[in-house]
Amino acid sequence: MNTEPVPGQSRDTMNIVVVGHVDHGKSTVIGRLMADTNSLPVGKLEQVKARCVQKARPFEYAFLLDALADEQAQGITIDSARCFFRTPRRDYIIIDAPGHLEFLRNMISGASRAQAALLVIDAHEGIRENSRRHGYMLSMLGIRQIVVLVNKMDLVGYDLGVFEEIRRDYAAFLAEIGVTPIDFIPICARDGNNIARRAPWYSGRTVLEHIDSLSSEKTVQSGPLRFPVQDIYKFTEHGDDRRIVAGTVESGEIAVGDPVVFLPSGKRSRVKTLEGFSQPACDRAGAGQATGFTLADELYIRPGEIMSRVEDTPPLVASRLRVSLFWMGKAPMIRGKKYKLKLATCRVSAELREVVRVLNADDLSSQQKQQVDRHDVAECVLETTKPIAFDLVADLPATARFVVVDHYEIAGGGTISGAVAASRSALSDHVARRESGWERSEISAETRALRYRHRSKFIVVSGAPDASNAVAKALEKALFEEGYVAYYLGITSIDHGLDADVIDHAEKREEGVRRLGELARILTDTGQILITNLPDMDRYELEQLRTLNAPNEILVARVGDAAGHEWQPDVSVALDASQAQAVGQIMGHLREEEIILDYVI
Known part of the structure; x- marks a missing residue:
């Protein structure tokens, strides 16, 4: 088959996953697709055939994948799970899914999104358990372009009656799960029948003709912007103060100047620049492109958020x-x-x-x-x-x-x-169970307040990391010097102590906040003022701390600009305020709310 690109036509790429029951011929189908489109490395087909002759074993096209896997293990040529071939219309990446685990890993990981599927069924064995499971999984994962290949027609004497029976039964199964396959094709992958070359006993489209007719789903390009944030890179050398938000555009388009919103935090800004490594400057990026960008506002964005344009339908x-x-x-x-x-x-x-x-x-x-x-x-x-x-x-x-x-x-x-x-969250249920079993002291909160000259309080200082940390420590010192029972607990202390068992870096913050909330409930129950610093806290973390610290209360102070934040603090401190001014503001609020008692009965 001629695989030279059509002159003047831009090359398109499509990801196709191949699934099917064990030994129904997936690897043979993939090997045939690569061989019949001249997509194998030069001399690879001849090399594998010669090796089969030496070992006195019949050649099978499935052996091509084994040979490529051997090379991949040595760091050569190709990833055995992702095979490549091309037709005059476009380039293809075939994702081989040898089992359920590999299927889900390949399908749901960010590395490979299948736009279509080839589902292989053995004509002799018929529809098996995994044939149904894989069909359901394709439906579940939202893959709508499915071509069913009824393989090994030679084993049933090319009896189209057998093919029609499988077509009827499997189409009925797919219909029950809301899937309408593009077509069913009878094939013999071993001999190449109906892969690239139409057999005399068949009048329909070949596999390659069907693949080329599939939609590459470019609708994702015109759909709403979805940009999952993978990481944030900050530069400090040579006066470079950029914070580059990096990731891959899943759908839609991003352009310089676009007003954007990050969810679930709700923070908003505008795209200032698009950034790329060793790439010419550009002003837009579309679906499938890995890119980075800077924002007009200095926001603290976390990996895992999804960015969309303000004008688009947002994610839920x-x-x-x-x-x-x-x-x-x-x-x-x-x-x-x-x-x-x-x-x-x-x-x-x-x-x-x-x-x-x-x-x-x-x-x-x-x-x-x-x-x-x-x-x-x-x-x-x-x-x-x-x-x-x-x-x-x-x-x-x-x-x-x-x-x-x-x-x-x-x-x-x-x-x-x-x-x-939900009327109640799992966290609320947990707190209710915890409080029902809480062993209460015989010393009341009022008695402690009279002894300490203050009521208990959990004070969370958030905002700019360095500044908020300094303010939190200065507040502890000021309260202590006035004779109040105050203690500063740094989140890094929890990281290296209580959270030492948390190996997953992505889980550190989440688990740290949870354990901080549980600690706050205990320490505020002693009547003291607990102070912590949680830089750039979002509203969900604040709600979590409030819930975990209940029935005791939280006071929140934010240091720095409120731009992009969706929650209001009890005390707002300007970023350029001195430590004395910041501490004075918070102490003033404590007195106004009668947390600090300036009198003794």
Whole structure:
């Protein structure tokens, strides 16, 4: 097949995932696609054939993938999980998914988003359990362009009656899960029948003709902007004060001057510049492009947030999610256990709140269960420890797909179908249980206040990191020198102490805030004034601290500009204020609220 690009035509790229039951011929199909489009390294086909002759074994096109994998293991040529070929129309990346785990890892990771799927079924063995499971997973992950390849037609004597029976039965199954396949193609991948060359006994399109007819889904380019924040880079040398927000555009377009909003924090700004490594300057970037940008305002943005344009339909924000989930963990997914949910660049703790129903992938019957067992397909409600930004799978699959990690291993994955309103959060339930079992002192809060000359208070100083830290420590000193019982607890002290068991860097802040809230409840119960510094705290962290510290209260002071922040502090301190001025403001508020008692009865 001639694979030279058409003159004057820009090259397009499409990701295709190949799935199917074990030994139904996925690798042979991939090997044939690469060979028949002349996409193999020069001499590779001949080399593998010669090796088969030496070993007195029949040549199979599946061996091409093994040979490429051997080279990849030596650091040569190609990644065995991602095979490349090209046609006159465009370039293709084929994602081989040899099992459930690899399927989800390849499908949901940011590295590879499949736009279409080839699902392989053995004509002789027929529809198997994994044929149904993979079909359901494709549906669950929002992949709508599916071509079913009925392979090994030679084993049934090229009987099109067998092909039609498989087509009828599998099409009926797919219809029940809301999938309409593009087509069914009878093939013999070993001989190349209907891959690139049409067999005499078949009059329909070949596999390559069908692949070239698929839509590359450029609608993501014109869709709403979705830019999951991967990281933030700050430069300090040679007077370079840029803060570059980096990531990949999942959909839509970003341009210099665009007003943007980050969710779930709600912070707003405007794109100042687009940045790239060793790239010419540009003023816009589209879906699929990895890029960076600077903002007009100096905002503290965290990895995991999703940026959208103010004028676009924003992603949803919620902490309780209705999901379709496929579970592969050795242990069942159970209620009350903490898992790690990963969606785009977001990493957050989550737990199972409800199992709505569990589906049998063979016949789509449902049953009621209290847990999700291995290989179960379930509709569930998950709750994250803090709200996250996401889309629904029907709208934007790329920002609706997630994986669930249990003990540092991918144990499940799925898509979000909706947000669920909740009157009480898992955190509120936890606090209610904690308070019901709280062993209370015989010394009342009023008695302690009279002894210490102040009521207990948890003071959180947020804002610019260095300045807020200095103000928090100065406040502790000022209170202590006036004879009040005050203690400064730095978040880094928790990082190196209580959080020493937290290995995942992305989990440090989340778990640190939770443990800080629990500590605050204990220390404020002693009647003292607890002070901490939590730089650039967002409203969800503030709500979490308020909930965990209940029934005791929090006072929040913010140092620096309030631009982009969505919560109001009790005390606002200018960034250029002296430490004495800042401390004076906070002390004044404590006196106004009668936290500090200037009299003794």
